[in-house]
Amino acid sequence: MFTNQFFNKKPIHAWLLCLFFVFGFFADRNYANVPAAVVSAHPLATAAGTKILNEGGNAFDAAVAVSAVLAVVEPYASGLGGGGFWLLHNATNARDIMIDGREIAPLEASEHMYLNRDGQPIPGKSLNGPIAAGIPGTPAALVHLTQNFGQLTLAQNLKPAIQLARDGFKVDQRFARTLRYHEKKLAQYPDTAKIFLPDGKLPVAGDWFRQPQLAGTLNEIAKSGMNGFYHGSVAKELVHSVRKAGGVWREQDLYHYKIVAREPVQFEYRNTRITTASLPSAGGLTLAQAFNILEYLPLDKDDSDNQAHLITEILRLTYKDRIELLGDSDFDQVPAKKLLSKGYAREQAALIDPEQAGKSILKQSIVNESVETTHFSIIDKAGNRVAATMSINTFFGSGFVAGNTGILLNNEMDDFSKGRNIPNIFGLYGSHANMIAPGKRPLSSMSPTFVENDKGILIVGTPGGSRIISMLFLVILDYINNNQMDPQKLVEMPRFHHQYLPDFIQVEPDAFDPGWIASLQAKGHEVRIMSQKWGNMQLILFDKENQQTRAASDPRGLSDTHY
Structure with a gap:
């Protein structure tokens, strides 16, 4: 049994009630008879999360599982070879903390490592192979969560994953499609091809898929904690295979990896408290800016066309920052401090013309739609909450499995700025603040979030690369301004996006009618209907009035067009 002053831990006994595994009741001083939930x-x-809660674990144990x-x-979306952010809430003392398990740049990394002699990016170098991989943070985060916040042992929390890796599971349609679309990438490296x-x-679909080498690495972590990954035989094999390739x-690099516990970004909008990820996530500051600017604009909830224009202009300004x-x-x-100030928000709002689109400077970039990440949300019967977003960056990360570890490495080094006017795979540019340096964490869009007001609590997040922040902005607005209390409608709502560069509005296919698009074009916006929908939001809503918890999973995650 692990103890920690930050979290008060009590045994949990839960039972399965429905599709989203809603169960138990937490005894909080403010609420009673509230079901808990896990959604991923x-x-x-x-x-697996449900099983851990049934066995006496809390939300943080379940998060590890x-x-x-x-x-x-x-394995195409996250893994031990990647990183993430785990946003935690303790119901007893109402404190929040963000566990930063983001990848870091290796000690031999340098600002110009992906550029040729002319200062131009070498095609694919920051995306393919072990040269593209930062030092993973997920294994350290799982150990940290268990030892500092959990009630069970690490071996208990990792047992479901070990069993599935060792004994296998049936390939589903989504996994099969993803494998098919990325077969060429997976065939590049022998240790990757041997597994996939x-x-x-x-x-x-329907084939039995086993990963015995990954099971072995998970076993080492279960037995030895940090030493099972960042020291010893696994670490030696990781480094040997990476350098050989x-x-x-x-x-x-592995010995010195450290988890960072950070204060989340927290702000208010219309009597609603929003708690979300802090740097190195761009999500918290960008969302806070967006909502602060919104306070100084006439957002008419009955005029969806004008709403879209103002939201687009807010996103243009915040993504520029x-x-x-x-x-x-x-x-x-x-x-x-400046970015979060109301004075700065007022200045930014004054730059927005309610009738005319602004203009973004610098050259255009290409939007790449083939990206992947994953998110889950949990609340336990004690009222503890977890929102976690994890990634290896693009589908199957770098494509490189490190030797006999079974670990598929990330390509998160592409999230750093590589030079002036050089976008990453998401079409995002950056400045010196996000340039590569040894031991540095690249800027991220992952934004696990809690939203709480008198009506209820949202535990929410989503994959989606640069679009994560705009997706959350739209959902939180719908919840607050439109009193939307149906979690399924929140995750299903149509999406549009603007990120300063490229200077056009991205719109999901079949999401908005021609009149909506025409009204934005009349204001000077370029609108492009993208070929695919985006995001895979996982959301829990606790309705305070009815003392009910409901979970919703984004149907885009099961879509044939979501790759």
């Missing part, structure tokens, strides 16, 4: 992007991960199982059953193309064949990791000012605040000075 995969039913096996949701079931869900994170680890997603690494096994969604067994006997040279592409697994199809042209990467720059050292054992020292993301590009120019944000990075790892442990390395570079970020003017967070």
Whole structure:
């Protein structure tokens, strides 16, 4: 049994009640008879979280189990070779904390490592192979969560993932489609192909998929904690395989990896408290700016066309600041106080013309739609909450499995700025604040979030690369301004996006009528209907009035067009 002053832990006994595994009741001084819930992007991960709660674990134990199982059953979206942010809430003392398990740049990394002699990016170098991988943070986060906040042992929390990796699970349609679309990438490296193309064949839906090497690494972590990944035989194999294939990791990189516990960004909008990720996530500061600016604008909820125009202009301004000012605040000075101030929001709002689109400067960039991440949300019967977003960046990360570890490495180094006017895979630019430096964390869009007012509580987040922040902005607005209390309608709502550059509004296919698009074009906006929908939001809503908890999973996650 682990103890921690931050969290008061009591045994939990829960039972399965419905599809989203809603169960139990938490005894909070403000609420009574409130069911708990687990919701994730995969039913096996949701079931694992439920199992841990049934066995006496709390929400933080369940978060470890869900994170680890997603690494096994969604290897294209997250994993032990990546990182993430875990936003935690303690119901007893109402304190929040963000566990920063973001990847870091290796010690041999440098500002110009992905550029040629002319200062131009070498195609694919920051995306493919071990040279593209930052030092993973997910294993450290799982150990940290268990030891500091959990009630069970690490072995108990990792047991469901170990069993699924060792014994296997049936490939579902989404996994099969993803494998098919990325077969060429997976075939590049022998240790990757051995796992994902067994006997040279592409697994199809219904096939049994096993990862015994990954099970072995999970076992090492279960037995030895941090030493099971960042020291010893696993660490040596990781570094040996990475360097042999042209990467720059050292054992020292792994030895020195540290989790950082950070204060989340917290702000209010219309009597609603929003708690979300802090730097190196751009989400918190960008969302806070957006809502602060909104307070100084005439947002008519009955005029959807005008709403879209104003929201677009808010996103244009806030994403401009993301590009120019944000990075790892442990390395570079970020003017967070100014960005969060009401005075600055008033100045920004004054720049918005209610009748005419603004203009973004610099050259255009290409929007790449093939990106992936994962999110889950949990509330336990004690009222503890977790919102967690994890990633290896693009589908299957760098494509490189490190030797016999079974670990598929991230390509998060692409999230750093590589030079002036050079966008990353998401079309995002950056400044010196996000340039590569040894030990530095790249800027991220992952934004696990809590939203609370008199009506209820949202525990929410989503994958979606640069669009994560705009998705959350739209959902939180719908919840607050439109009193939307149906969680399924929140996750299903149509989406549009603007990120300063490229200077056009991105719109989901079949989401908005021609009149809506024409009204924005009349104000000077370029509107482009994208080829695919985006996001895979996982949301829990606790209705305070009815003392009910409901969970919703984004149907886009099961869509044939969501790759």
